[in-house]
Amino acid sequence: MNWYKYASPTNFYPLAGKMIPWFAIPSAILFVLGLYVGFFVAPTDFQQGDAYRIIFIHVPSAWMGMFLYLLMAFYAAIGWAFNARLSSMMASAISITGAMFTALSLVTGSLWGKPTWGTYWVWDARLTSTLILLFLYIGFISLQASIDDRSRADRAGAVLAIVGVINVPIIYFSVQWWNTLHQGASIRLLGKPTIAPPMMAAMLIILAACWLYSIAVVLVRLRQIIVEREQTAAWAAEARA
Amino acid sequence: MLEATSLGCVRGDRRLFTNVNFALGPGSLLQVQGPNGSGKTSLLRMICGLLAPAEGEIRWQAANIHSLGEEYFTSLAYIGHRNGLKEELTPIENLRVASGLTGTQLSHDEATIVLGKVGLAGREHLPARILSEGQRRRTALARLLICKAPLWVLDEVLTSLDSSAVRFVTSLIREHTNKGGITVVATHHEFDLPADSYQRLDLA
Amino acid sequence: MFRWIVVRDLTLAWKSRVDVLSTLFFFLIVVSLFPLGIGPETNLLRLIAPGVVWVAALLASMLSLGRLFANDYQDGTLEQLLLTPQPLYLVVLGKVLALWLVSGVPLALMSPVLGIQFGLSGNTLFVLVVSLLLGTPVLALIGSIGAALTLGLRGGGLLLSILVLPLYIPVLIFGSGAVDASITGMGLQGSLSLLGAVLVLSLVFAPWATSAALRISLE
Amino acid sequence: MKRRHKRIAFIVAGLTGLGIAAALALNAFQDNLVFFFSPSQIAAKQAPTGRTFRVGGLVQEGTVKRETDGLTVKFSVTDTAQSIPVVYKGILPDLFKEGKGCVAQGKIGADGVFYADQVLAKHDENYMPPEAGQAIDSAKAAKTVVDN
Structure with missing residues (x-):
């Protein structure tokens, strides 16, 4: 099978259409399962009672916000360096989902902060740098929106996305580098997690659901972008009809 | 030696030209012709390395101009649609800055002499903003007299020039060609050059 | 060649000195508005001084970015600058240096006058100047990326602020943090070191990103 | 070149x-580029005087006392080396408990007492069921007894 064939937007379009249900349906199932485990199976926390359960939305969405930024910058860079249009389109498609997850993590975080910390918002390093991440997404989206020439929009977006990558490690390590109000990570690459297994299970199931959801939504948006940009091509007109 | 192989240009959703080929040895001139919007300026900007070709490649002395980087620019003089003059500066200042940026020093007196040659005697101390369009064009062309670049890329240089200035520029180009320089020029003006060194490219 | 770029931009700035001065007046006016709006509460003024001066410096630097490439883009000299036989990195660095000399440096030197309005002590005024001298080149460097990306776009000025202001936040935090630390008599070495680190980092990366953005915007 | x-x-x-x-x-x-200062830093005079800042640490065991008005609370914040008395008038967050983390924002008075106008609870990254939490707490208590 020739995979390079699918690097062309025209050939990728039908493939993406076929792939969407394969991600969307498992995503929905995992969301339901994860929320069930999170709200009915996982025990209450010894300190926070039930308020901690927002972690099941907050942590996966915060991770997705950061991962998707790296992914977006990666695709944008590939699209720029190798003049791969599909890759640039991918970056544009990811940006909105990433911004949504970042905003969701900020909102759920402040809803969690009120009952536990006693405040919706503080300007500590973790919260401030996450807010900057949201601004970077918004900058990327508005820059691309205000450039009419697609090829310039793709590459200008790539430069901005790459510059912004420096913020992601700052967000991740902020709780270690500075003393912040925000607690440290419960699940680390090295070392034992500091979260009870059923809680962790719920969090990981929802994380998987978020990944699958992102893939499905990005594919849907990618198809829209392909149709939009390949307007002159006859096949796109047919696909729209 | 400037060579282009199967060049293609896409701007926005439009494909302007495909499969443009030429090879220019020392002492030759390429005249690019075509209606408005046929990609003349795009082709010239590609030759300058300002625009990356959608297909094909351009080679200078057998090396891809992209891989040559800024070294290529020592061999290149470009005059585009816009004159590339600072309105606030006088012709002398403009010329001295332009030559300073290419790494050569040009004294005040040398600049005055060069400007005299292009017919700007007596105007060299006025800000470019109050000069006429033709005079500004002449100031831009004066750059060709002070640079030693073997490759000239000239975009519509003859517009807004009077007949004596056109004669001057054509003689300048002929002289450059006779000395072994290469010229790429987008214009409809005919040049009086021997057939073996005169190529035409029509972008229909 | 590098010298010629700086000289060229400084000459041009001198010829249009009204534009340059208006940025400085903007800084002056914005900062002066706060004591007028807040009243003569000296303690309160001293408390907000670092933030106010630094936010005004951020806005003034952002406004001055309009001059960096836009004029050269319009008259075609930017094309010529891209075709000079030297790394574009140095061209950008030269232009940013010239911009900083006519906007950042006078702004920093002017700041003690404003600091006095806020009742800052001599030592703190000195820290204010130092922090601005370290921070304003970063603002010019980071801003140059935004200015290059938004070159020739409709609504470019507004877009520029959306792109550039979030990236200015670290400079704001460390810069005003240093002044704040000096007011409260705390160690300001940390903030100044971080400001220095940001300066070095942006010296290394910003001109490179700006060069790439210029090539993209001019294509 | x-x-x-x-x-x-x-x-x-x-x-x-x-x-x-x-x-x-x-x-x-x-x-010290920090969100809050520790009691040790305050003892070492590294914290700003005469202005608002934050102090962070653990609520010292056995120090939380409520005044008769039911709103004013007195407690000490400790980083195990040093501690500082805090007075706060207002509603405390639910997670505010003895032996747990907190961040108070306010000013130091001339009497060396920290007058807070906001108290936030800083919880850690441990999440576990109540039984496990109790088990760890009692283990800690046992350990403290042994250490003493």
Whole structure:
């Protein structure tokens, strides 16, 4: 099978259409399962009672916000360096989902902060740098929106996305580098997690659901972008009809 | 030696030209012709390395101009649609800055002499903003007299020039060609050059 | 060649000195508005001084970015600058240096006058100047990326602020943090070191990103 | 200079820059660029006087006392080495407990007492069922007894 064939937007379009249900349906199932485990199976926390359960939305969405930024910058860079249009389109498609997850993590975080910390918002390093991440997404989206020439929009977006990558490690390590109000990570690459297994299970199931959801939504948006940009091509007109 | 192989240009959703080929040895001139919007300026900007070709490649002395980087620019003089003059500066200042940026020093007196040659005697101390369009064009062309670049890329240089200035520029180009320089020029003006060194490219 | 770029931009700035001065007046006016709006509460003024001066410096630097490439883009000299036989990195660095000399440096030197309005002590005024001298080149460097990306776009000025202001936040935090630390008599070495680190980092990366953005915007 | 030499010069300059930046940043981390100050820092007079700042640490066991008005609370914040008395009038967050983390924002009075106008609870990254939490707490208590 020739995979390079699918690097062309025209050939990728039908493939993406076929792939969407394969991600969307498992995503929905995992969301339901994860929320069930999170709200009915996982025990209450010894300190926070039930308020901690927002972690099941907050942590996966915060991770997705950061991962998707790296992914977006990666695709944008590939699209720029190798003049791969599909890759640039991918970056544009990811940006909105990433911004949504970042905003969701900020909102759920402040809803969690009120009952536990006693405040919706503080300007500590973790919260401030996450807010900057949201601004970077918004900058990327508005820059691309205000450039009419697609090829310039793709590459200008790539430069901005790459510059912004420096913020992601700052967000991740902020709780270690500075003393912040925000607690440290419960699940680390090295070392034992500091979260009870059923809680962790719920969090990981929802994380998987978020990944699958992102893939499905990005594919849907990618198809829209392909149709939009390949307007002159006859096949796109047919696909729209 | 400037060579282009199967060049293609896409701007926005439009494909302007495909499969443009030429090879220019020392002492030759390429005249690019075509209606408005046929990609003349795009082709010239590609030759300058300002625009990356959608297909094909351009080679200078057998090396891809992209891989040559800024070294290529020592061999290149470009005059585009816009004159590339600072309105606030006088012709002398403009010329001295332009030559300073290419790494050569040009004294005040040398600049005055060069400007005299292009017919700007007596105007060299006025800000470019109050000069006429033709005079500004002449100031831009004066750059060709002070640079030693073997490759000239000239975009519509003859517009807004009077007949004596056109004669001057054509003689300048002929002289450059006779000395072994290469010229790429987008214009409809005919040049009086021997057939073996005169190529035409029509972008229909 | 590098010298010629700086000289060229400084000459041009001198010829249009009204534009340059208006940025400085903007800084002056914005900062002066706060004591007028807040009243003569000296303690309160001293408390907000670092933030106010630094936010005004951020806005003034952002406004001055309009001059960096836009004029050269319009008259075609930017094309010529891209075709000079030297790394574009140095061209950008030269232009940013010239911009900083006519906007950042006078702004920093002017700041003690404003600091006095806020009742800052001599030592703190000195820290204010130092922090601005370290921070304003970063603002010019980071801003140059935004200015290059938004070159020739409709609504470019507004877009520029959306792109550039979030990236200015670290400079704001460390810069005003240093002044704040000096007011409260705390160690300001940390903030100044971080400001220095940001300066070095942006010296290394910003001109490179700006060069790439210029090539993209001019294509 | 050849293009390749220039490129090498750029890379060397870039790496030097990164090194300098890293050194400066590390230097700064030893200094106090912080969200809150610890009681030890306050004892060492590293915290600002006469203005609002934050103090963070653990609520010292057995120090939380409520005044008769039912709103004013007195407690001590400790980092195990030093501690500072805090007075706060207002509603405490649910997670505010003895032996747990907290961040108070306010000013130090002339009497050396920290007058807080906001108290936030800082919880840690441990999440476990109540039984496990109790088990760990009692283990800690046992350990404290043994240590003493």
